[in-house]
Structure formats: structure tokens, C-alpha cells
Amino acid sequence: MFWKRKPKTQDGQEATDSAAEAVVDDTGATEETARAEATSGEKAATADKKADAEKAGEPEGAGASADSDDAAGEKAAPAAADDDESAAEAVSDDAGSEGAPDAGDTDATETTDGADSEKTDSAKADAEDTDSEKAEDEDTGDEAPASSDVFADDTEEAGVTGPDSEGVTRVRAAVSFEFDDEKFEYIGNTWIVRADDDGVVVIDPGPDAEAVLEAVGEREVYLVACTNAYAPHIESAVKIAEETEAPVALHPREMRLWRRQHGAEHRPDYEIEGGGSMTIGDLQIDVVALPGTSPGTVGYSISQLGVVFSGDTLRKGEPGMVGNTYIDYTTQLASIGESLLSLPPDTRILPDRGPATTVAAEGRNFDSWV
Known part of the structure; x- marks a missing residue:
């Protein structure tokens, strides 16, 4: 003041x-x-x-x-x-x-008043500078979640990023995905989440099993969790599971797509559904139902880390597409609005491709999608 x-x-x-x-x-x-x-x-x-x-x-x-x-x-x-x-x-x-004051005192008074006036002007200038800095800080604060998140970069390059302060690591790999007789190529995300000092959870293992296993290192893989059974989300699931003796979790309605990729002989170990939860290491992982891109799409929410893994349901600035198509747009929007955007505003959204975002940021975009 x-x-x-x-x-x-x-x-x-x-x-x-x-x-x-x-x-x-x-x-x-x-x-x-x-x-x-x-x-x-x-x-x-x-x-x-x-x-x-x-x-x-x-x-x-x-x-x-x-x-x-x-x-x-x-x-x-x-x-x-x-x-x-x-x-x-x-x-x-x-x-x-x-x-x-006499004439001399008047000069002194005027000098003092002038000094006080200069001090007042200086104080006002300082106050204005402070207000300007606060405004800049507030503007910066609006972008803080993106600028402070190590996964917020828009670069499309394969490689490993992290772990971040929550113990999450991202492995990026080049994906080649065929859908409706059309081929799509992009950089996809596989997420490795620290569960405790000894082990991790691998979410959506893409095509590069070697890069994932290298990022895991000597730690144990407690679970391979898939958001749905499109190839970019399960391509190296069986290889990683066999190498680490880890179980695989998938929604039962995704079995048809799973068999196309891995055949009937390699079945997932756990059938999961929205509303369920798992305690793995020090983490409680809640399964979030996200139908729309496929009937059995799910997300994985870890409230103690302030993150949700949204798969292809929601990406930064847009609902996710399969190839260049929305499978069931109305159902997908309902999943976004009811299951993802109902989470705390500062929850980080870590998708199957592209940069990280937040519930608050995507909540501001939602009306434009309806």
C-alpha cells in the first residue's frame, strides 16, 4: 500500500x-x-x-x-x-x-517539499513498476503449468525426458500406425511412473521396447497398463512383460483389437474397468472410464502425484483422433467433460502423444468442442 x-x-x-x-x-x-x-x-x-x-x-x-x-x-x-x-x-x-518561517526558512520548506515531492514521485514510480511486475508475474502465472512442466515441449523428436519431480519419465518413439487402410506416422509417448524405490508402472508401451527397458533400468516393472488396444498403445506390451515378468492390464472390451496385434495366445493378465483402483507400490491408481475412441478406452489417475494418463481421449488443445477420424465424438466429449475435466484444475494431463497439459487449460477449451 x-x-x-x-x-x-x-x-x-x-x-x-x-x-x-x-x-x-x-x-x-x-x-x-x-x-x-x-x-x-x-x-x-x-x-x-x-x-x-x-x-x-x-x-x-x-x-x-x-x-x-x-x-x-x-x-x-x-x-x-x-x-x-x-x-x-x-x-x-x-x-x-x-x-x-522567514524567507530563508521558506526556501528550506520549499526544498523539503520538493524533496518530499521527488520521494513521492519516486515511490509512485516504484509502485507502478511493482504493479507492472506483478502483472507480468500474473501473466506468467497463467502459463506456469506449461512452462514449468518438463513434458510441455512441443518438439516431435524421439528420446527420453525425465524423470520429473513426481518420478514420471517419458519415452518418445516413432510410431507407424495403419487405420482404415491409411498409414499414419508420428511421435508417441510411453510413460514410466515410479511406484516406489524398487519398481515402476509402464503405461502405453509403444513400438520401442528397448528404449523403455533402458529407461526402467534395474528396477522392477510391477505392471504394464494399456489405455486401449490400438497398436501404438500395446505394441511392445508383450515383449516388456516377458522381459520383466510383469502382468498386463487391459479393458475386456479391447480384446478384439488386442488379438489383431498379439494373437489369442498372449492374453492380458488383468481385466480392468472404469471405477476400479489398484494399489501398486506406494501408489493408488484409479481407473477412469473414457469410452469414445474405442469402447474400452480407460485412463489412469494418480491423485497423489496430481496426474492423469489420458491415452488418446484428450490431448493438448483437442480431443484425440484415431488416425484422422473421431470414432464416437459425442461419447468421447462426455468422457472428457465428466471424467477428466471433473478432476482438480491443476491436475496434469499426460496423453499418448504431444505435450502435457492441465485440466484447467482444457476446461477453457471445452465449450469450443461442443
């Missing part, structure tokens, strides 16, 4: 003026009292002298002489009063010299 200070000289001036006025008032009262006492004394002395003269039979000249002496006293009394007035005026002048 900024406020304007009163000049110090003016504050002192008001206090001193009040003191000077008090001295002048007291002096005036003393003068009037002295005059009244002198007049009363003079009259009493004259009366006594006349009475004494009449009793003694003194001539009028003696009384005149006494009266003359009294007159001299009267002249002396006003003179004394005049001296008192002069003294009062001197006190008043001295008090005025303290309360009201």
Missing part, C-alpha cells in the same frame, strides 16, 4: 504556532491584570491623601503636589505596562520566528 506523507516542516509549524498563540494569550491576560491593579491602587492612594489633607488642614497646593506625584505614578504605570507589552511582543516575535 502507498500513501502520501505530510511534510515534516508543516507538522512542526502547526505545533509551534499553537504554542506561540498560547504565550501571547497569557501575556495579554497579565497586562490587563497589571493595568487594573495599578488603576485601583492609584485611586485608593488619591482618596487616602485627600482624606489626610482635609483632617490636617493642608492647603490645596499640598494636595496638588500629591496629585502631581500620583499623576507621575500614573505616567509611570503605563510606561511599565508599555514595557510589558514590548516584552510580550518580543515573546510573540520569538514564537513567530519558530512557528512561521
Whole structure:
């Protein structure tokens, strides 16, 4: 908060003026009292002298002489009063010299006021700079989730990123995906989530099993979790499961697509559905039903890490497409609105491709998709 200070000289001036006025008032009262006492004394002395003269039979000249002496006293009394007035005026002048600045003091006051004005202007400028910085910080704050997230980059290059502060690692690999007799190529995401000091969960293992296993290192794979059974989400699931002796989790309605990729002999170990949950290592993983891109698409929400793995249901700035097609757009939008955007606003959304985003960011986009 900024406020304007009163000049110090003016504050002192008001206090001193009040003191000077008090001295002048007291002096005036003393003068009037002295005059009244002198007049009363003079009259009493004259009366006594006349009475004494009449009793003694003194001539009028003696009384005149006494009266003359009294007159001299009267002249002396006003003179004394005049001296008192002069003294009062001197006190008043001295008090005025303290309360009201002379020409030199006026310059000093103006200088002080100018300095205070400069300080005030400087303080205002500083306040404006601070407000500007706050505005910039607030603007930056709007972009903070994207700029501070190591997975927010838009680059389309294969490689490994992370782990981030939550223990999540991203492995990017080149995907070649055929759908409706058309071939699509892009960079897909596989997510490795630290479950505890000894093991991890692998989500949506794409085509590069070697890169995933290298990122896992010496740790154990507790679970291979797939969001649906399109090839980019399950392509290396069997190989990673066999190498690490890990179970595979998939929605039962995805078995037809699974068999196309891996045949009937390699079945998933766990059938999962929306609304279920799993405790793996130190994590509780909630299964979120996300039908739309396929009947059995699911997401994996880990509230203690503040993340949800959305598969191909929701990507940054758009509902996900299969190839260049929406399979069931209405159902997909319902899944986004009811299951994903109902999560806390700062929840990070980590999709099957593209950069990370947040629930808050995609909530602002939702109306444009309806």
C-alpha cells in the first residue's frame, strides 16, 4: 500500500504556532491584570491623601503636589505596562520566528517539499513498476503449468525426458500406425511412473521396447497398463512383460483389437474397468472410464502425484483422433467433460502423444468442442 506523507516542516509549524498563540494569550491576560491593579491602587492612594489633607488642614497646593506625584505614578504605570507589552511582543516575535518561517526558512520548506515531492514521485514510480511486475508475474502465472512442466515441449523428436519431480519419465518413439487402410506416422509417448524405490508402472508401451527397458533400468516393472488396444498403445506390451515378468492390464472390451496385434495366445493378465483402483507400490491408481475412441478406452489417475494418463481421449488443445477420424465424438466429449475435466484444475494431463497439459487449460477449451 502507498500513501502520501505530510511534510515534516508543516507538522512542526502547526505545533509551534499553537504554542506561540498560547504565550501571547497569557501575556495579554497579565497586562490587563497589571493595568487594573495599578488603576485601583492609584485611586485608593488619591482618596487616602485627600482624606489626610482635609483632617490636617493642608492647603490645596499640598494636595496638588500629591496629585502631581500620583499623576507621575500614573505616567509611570503605563510606561511599565508599555514595557510589558514590548516584552510580550518580543515573546510573540520569538514564537513567530519558530512557528512561521522567514524567507530563508521558506526556501528550506520549499526544498523539503520538493524533496518530499521527488520521494513521492519516486515511490509512485516504484509502485507502478511493482504493479507492472506483478502483472507480468500474473501473466506468467497463467502459463506456469506449461512452462514449468518438463513434458510441455512441443518438439516431435524421439528420446527420453525425465524423470520429473513426481518420478514420471517419458519415452518418445516413432510410431507407424495403419487405420482404415491409411498409414499414419508420428511421435508417441510411453510413460514410466515410479511406484516406489524398487519398481515402476509402464503405461502405453509403444513400438520401442528397448528404449523403455533402458529407461526402467534395474528396477522392477510391477505392471504394464494399456489405455486401449490400438497398436501404438500395446505394441511392445508383450515383449516388456516377458522381459520383466510383469502382468498386463487391459479393458475386456479391447480384446478384439488386442488379438489383431498379439494373437489369442498372449492374453492380458488383468481385466480392468472404469471405477476400479489398484494399489501398486506406494501408489493408488484409479481407473477412469473414457469410452469414445474405442469402447474400452480407460485412463489412469494418480491423485497423489496430481496426474492423469489420458491415452488418446484428450490431448493438448483437442480431443484425440484415431488416425484422422473421431470414432464416437459425442461419447468421447462426455468422457472428457465428466471424467477428466471433473478432476482438480491443476491436475496434469499426460496423453499418448504431444505435450502435457492441465485440466484447467482444457476446461477453457471445452465449450469450443461442443
